[in-house]
Amino acid sequence: MSKKQTSYKAIDKRLITEGANIDFTLYETNDAKTQMTLFLQSDSVVGGDKKVYLREVESLYIDATDYDKYQSYAQKHLQSIASNPDIPFSEKANIVYAKASEVMENLFKNPDSLENMKHSQEIVNGFVSLALQDEATLESIMKIAAHDYYTHTHSINVSIYALSLAKFIGLKDKDLEDMGMSSMMHDLGKSKVDAGIINKNGKLTEQEFDTMKGHPQLGYNIAIKMGLSDKRILSGIRDHHEKLDGGGYPNGLKDKQISLFARIIAIADVFDALTTKRSYKDAMSSFEAIGIMKKQMDTHLDMRLVNALVKMCAVKI
Ligand SMILES: [Fe+2]
Known part of the structure; x- marks a missing residue:
């Protein structure tokens, strides 16, 4: 034997x-x-x-x-690492980011696992601890964000940008935690969309784009199955592609029908998409990205929040 x-x-x-x-x-x-x-x-x-x-x-x-055993050890330690004043910001942010990347990759592979879901809540808590620190500026955060595109790292980037913006406009405690969860899960519906479409290099056909447009509702359904019930969390997931002028999807919501969570996530989503490198395009600087958001997306995005983002990175445009 x-x-x-x-x-x-x-x-x-x-x-x-x-x-x-x-x-x-x-x-x-x-x-x-x-x-x-x-x-x-x-x-x-x-x-x-x-x-x-x-x-x-x-x-x-x-x-x-x-x-x-290692997973639960790492999760338990993450928040204490994130809030430890003796570890330099960039170092602890990198640790939390690396762990988040692992957890989110697993969650995207198996979005129906409650265990993975529990881990993602711990990751969110780690990110909230990071976002609460003075060193958490847009610049310092952009340094740790992954600049090559993967669905799971995009989710993490969006989550840290959304959290920083939410903190900047005054959200606190449980609101921040919920914001972290909503943004981390915003694209989870993509786990149910054909990988060939998700990873396609270049432009999607009309039919492929229609399939892709299903991801916010699919994500909403998964979130409910996971036991998430907070209306704001769920609206952030379902409505992050809605536009203020009514031209977004899946429901063509307008103005006040779009929640604060969904507006913040929409901005973080676009900002990361523009500042991340894809096979068909280079990454932009934060300055260029905000310029495009202000000039070309002024009827889609909430400009008061975009202006808050400008203040946050002290870029004068
Ligand atoms: Fe999305």
Whole structure:
């Protein structure tokens, strides 16, 4: 009988911080990456010799069967990392971003999993903690945002832009948390749209665009299935492609029919789309992006919020 081969998974070593209690075993590999050796036994506290050595080790691995334990450890630590004043903003933002990217990628692969949904709430809390810090300016946030387009990183970018704008105009506490959730989930409906359409390079045919237009309602349906019931959260997901002049989709809503959440997400969505590189276009600077939003989308977007975004990045246009 052959011995079962252990399979290992690389983890983000920045999440393994001094003083942390680890309930899974950590491994490292030799230079040739041919052999795994024990780095830290499970149920130990990171410290002593390992603390120094942690800086030198290139990558850390776990036994794949410990993945759930690692996930809950990482989630538990995320908010404390995000609110730790001793870690530089860009560093902690990168850690939260990397974790968010992993969680959202899983959620897009399996949007019906309640477990993934629970993880995304923890990620949102991490982002709210980040957005509440003084260093969270549009410029500092743009530095950590991914500038190549993937649906899951787009969701994260939109969430941090939306949260910063929401905080800037005075939203607080639970409102911010709900805003974070709504923006993080705004494109979840794309998980139910044919990947060929989502990833198509270049212009969609009319029929493909019609299919694509279904994603806000699909996202709304998934959100309800997940147990989200807050009207603002749901409106942000369903109405983020509505336009103030009534020319948007799926319902052609106008003016006051479009909620504050949906207006904020619409702006964050366009801003990220313009400042992100796609296979068919280069990324724009924040200055150029806001210029286009002001000149070409003045009947679509809420200009008071666009002006708030301008103030937020102190760009004079
Ligand atoms: Fe969308």
